[in-house]
Amino acid sequence: MDDGRKILVIIMDGLGDRAVKSLGHRTPLQCANKPNLDWFAANGTSGIMDIISPGVRPGSDTSHLALLGYDPFKVYTGRGPFEAAGVGLVGKAGDVAFRCNFATVDDRMNVTDRRAGRIKAPDTTELARALDGMRIGDVTAVVKEATEHRAVLMLQGPGLSPYVSDADPHALSAVQSSEPLRPEAALTAEAVNEFVRRSYEVLKDHPVNQRRIAEGLPPANALLPRGAGVFPDIQPFQEKYGMTASGVAGVSLIRGICRVCGLEVIEATGCTGGTDTDMEAKACAALRELERKDFVLMNVKATDIDSHDSDPRRKIESIERLDAMARTIRDNVPAGTVVALAADHCTPVEKGDHSGDPVPLTIYAEDGIRDGVTSYDEVSCARGALGRIRGVDLMPILIDKADRSVKFGA
């Protein structure tokens, strides 16, 4: 493989849209003032991209897998393992991850508060640490706190299966016995049940809970697993493409996708994954990573949030802030870098949710053909020289434009 150019992929979350009535049947992208995004279009090659396939409505997890070149129909095993990875628990293929709640139960294991009085860190951090590393036969339980009252449980060991029912009753009733949903899952269900029993023993008299009870707060004396999912067998990014890679993202689920694929996930100060994201800080972090890595993916979330909130005006403002960020990229990206402007899916503001419409795509490279497209939007990009491609095709195209592709044949 040649020692090629660097690659920067900028994912503007939920950016694509449909014709918005209040905007005169135009899209927010068509209405925004965005000279820098347009500069990339005017000096790049554009097209539209079906993230999964035409009409298929992606989640943010399946979309990022596809954009990183992994077929989600083969490697997507549900949300659980990617959420676990989002908080830092990256398992091996076959490990089983669960989303959990810290909850309050009475001495007959009836749930009295599903969120243990909305407990959060640092209490959850301490309680998770008390459970982390529990051995159940050949199985090890890895536990880590997540946002608010949530935590992640990962079971590691031979012969595990994700086909078990939830211990979490999803209601104020008795903790459920996890049952195998397939014969091969008997051992896993047993491990879950043993974990729940022993967690109660460990937690009920834990100093954190003694303090909470003294303060009149509900103790977090149970950890209730749900939504089992197995870690997929994913070829690490660096091995697959021969490139070192970083991901800059604020959203936990997307950080998890990056981690499971083997990208280093970067903290960018001021990047929270909300509309208050410091886009400039994220751009700077991405540019810093480009100095030391071959490939950087960055995800900026604001436009998706505006869309879920059905706020076309705020989406236009977010696009204009994205445009300022694009100026920073344009001015500071290392010479020769191949830059892709894309979205992970459309989130039409009138719909308030993801759609399966194709997203606009511009690929900028110094030697890329210029196709006469001068605006980065859903309609203009569709007239570009990239035509209509699929999400899993993006990585091979970028790798080739970066002069890193391997010749097939002689």
Add this chain to the structure above:
Amino acid sequence: MDDGRKILVIIMDGLGDRAVKSLGHRTPLQCANKPNLDWFAANGTSGIMDIISPGVRPGSDTSHLALLGYDPFKVYTGRGPFEAAGVGLVGKAGDVAFRCNFATVDDRMNVTDRRAGRIKAPDTTELARALDGMRIGDVTAVVKEATEHRAVLMLQGPGLSPYVSDADPHALSAVQSSEPLRPEAALTAEAVNEFVRRSYEVLKDHPVNQRRIAEGLPPANALLPRGAGVFPDIQPFQEKYGMTASGVAGVSLIRGICRVCGLEVIEATGCTGGTDTDMEAKACAALRELERKDFVLMNVKATDIDSHDSDPRRKIESIERLDAMARTIRDNVPAGTVVALAADHCTPVEKGDHSGDPVPLTIYAEDGIRDGVTSYDEVSCARGALGRIRGVDLMPILIDKADRSVKFGA
């Protein structure tokens, strides 16, 4: 699944064309005056569509399967079962259908008239009824008359196979013994031969034939099966998509495709499937169906017939009648409906037969992006924001535009 908008797919049969010399190297669509078809293009999103895949020349059966979202390479088992369904015989997966002629044979089973003096209904109706329900071991023979001297035979029972040769000699010679073309077809071939033998016994002295002989007409004393085909294992449309659906079509084969896919087939008064089709009546029937169903497919045949007759001027006139029909649709379609204008294949007038060229496609939805295409024709649509898609992609795209798609991932 969301409770989404309605979908209307208008298939203008054989509409697409090539550059016609006598039209100054333009296509009939480029020459026709069609302000209403163009209105849909101007207010919709356009593209071109390879019904099967680029360069593959579709039949009307494989094309409609693809347009309904069924991969014809997986579910198309030959014309027989779809023709049977066209006359109302919809079998279960594994049932075997044959196209048949009512014929005249002598007492040594030599064919003397392959069409029994071009017999037709009501004679064929009565004779079919005399054979219908015949039991041959575990096999039941279902028989129904079709157009003119034709009929359909459907064998139902365990262990049937379509791999048998024809009993019809396709010439004025001895009725053939049906032979198994694969070892597992021995039972089926035996059933066909027994059916042919016993049909002769039932038909030769049937009152209809006694009357025909008295009138000097050839008796229809044999029913000769050919073209065996097995009913495919097709997931019913409503189960596949969660939508109720109707098909409005005059052509028997297309009605059969609709029925096998589980669409309700609608009679539209005045709709014969010929050039005298009352297009307005068909449009009204489709609009009526849209009031009570989620999805309606309508097929209008005239342009295909003009093309097979190599009559470009008449094809232009048919397009202009289609345009009047499009006005009715435009003015009366329920608010929010997603409307697709498409063809099932091109039938170039100079060729007089189907071609594998892509067809023009416009998808209209109130919130669809407007791409600047202002004419519904082969060239203009190719510049539209849908780009180039495949027939099997149409349904997922329409379902997503109707806000009925399921999210893949989180």
